[in-house]
Amino acid sequence: MVASGKGGTGKSTLSVYLGARLAAQGKRVLLVELDSGLRSVDIIAGVCGRTVYDIEYIFSGRCDPDKAVVESPLFPGLSVISAPYSGGEIRPQALRVLANRMSSCFDYLLLDTAAGLGDAFKAACAAATMGLVVITPDPVTMRDGRIVADELFAAGLPSVRLIINKVMVGTFARNPVRDLDECIDTVGAQLIGVVPYSEELAAAAAAGTAPNPRLTAFTAVDHIARRILGEEVPLAVR
Numbered sequence: 001m002v003a004s005g006k007g008g009t010g011k012s013t014l015s016v017y018l019g020a021r022l023a024a025q026g027k028r029v030l031l032v033e034l035d036s037g038l039r040s041v042d043i044i045a046g047v048c049g050r051t052v053y054d055i056e057y058i059f060s061g062r063c064d065p066d067k068a069v070v071e072s073p074l075f076p077g078l079s080v081i082s083a084p085y086s087g088g089e090i091r092p093q094a095l096r097v098l099a100n101r102m103s104s105c106f107d108y109l110l111l112d113t114a115a116g117l118g119d120a121f122k123a124a125c126a127a128a129t130m131g132l133v134v135i136t137p138d139p140v141t142m143r144d145g146r147i148v149a150d151e152l153f154a155a156g157l158p159s160v161r162l163i164i165n166k167v168m169v170g171t172f173a174r175n176p177v178r179d180l181d182e183c184i185d186t187v188g189a190q191l192i193g194v195v196p197y198s199e200e201l202a203a204a205a206a207a208g209t210a211p212n213p214r215l216t217a218f219t220a221v222d223h224i225a226r227r228i229l230g231e232e233v234p235l236a237v238r
């Protein structure tokens, strides 16, 4: 599950690209967006307009889960279940049932949650085995990242890891935050990756196109995927 305290840290963007890179390693990946009324994964994954059913249809028993699964045309091996346009309750038990059912068809289930500790977060905690806390290098998202990480530890997730997103050259020169170590210490979770700020990445996400695979930010996400798969990948990204 991908979580953050504050909104806009990059959960949905990183969920899609993480799924894309896991899929590029031969894994079958299903990304479920748990953000009622605030759908965005469909655009980033290039499935906007192809989605007929969403997670709310599944949870309310109005459609079979398979019908709501849409394959990304941008990233072979990545499939998506979109969040509903309007709100809807996300129940932990229903999500667990869905996760169990999908585990026969997919190697990885990525749960992109809404910011904060609401229903989506609680439901994802009940189904997930790994929590990825996404922060940006600023005191507000760091402090809220700590709260989220603590909740994930308290929920008993076997693994809780930190992603620091939108890091720029000079970030720490004009920032009350000293360095990456301070980010890690504040959140209290082991780092799994640092993703640079990239306007090209944001532009690709907004346009629903595949980012240039040579982008440093995209490479950083690829490294996170490979670390999840158990590879030893050095942290430094040139």
Ligand SMILES: Nc1ncnc2c1ncn2[C@@H]1O[C@H](COP(=O)(O)OP(=O)(O)OP(=O)(O)O)[C@@H](O)[C@H]1O
Pocket: 004, 006, 007, 008, 009, 010, 011, 012, 013, 014, 035, 040, 113, 114, 115, 165, 166, 167, 195, 196, 197, 198, 199, 201, 202, 203, 205, 206, 217
């Ligand atoms: N590494 C990055 N560099 C530049 N922009 C980024 C990066 N990651 C994400 N963004 C941009 O930040 C904005 C918020 O990203 P995104 O929607 O993924 O965040 P979120 O955490 O899912 O937000 P929400 O809490 O509202 O669901 C988007 O405009 C996205 O393109």
Ligand SMILES: [Mg+2]
Pocket: 011, 012, 013, 035, 040, 112, 113
């Ligand atoms: Mg989002």
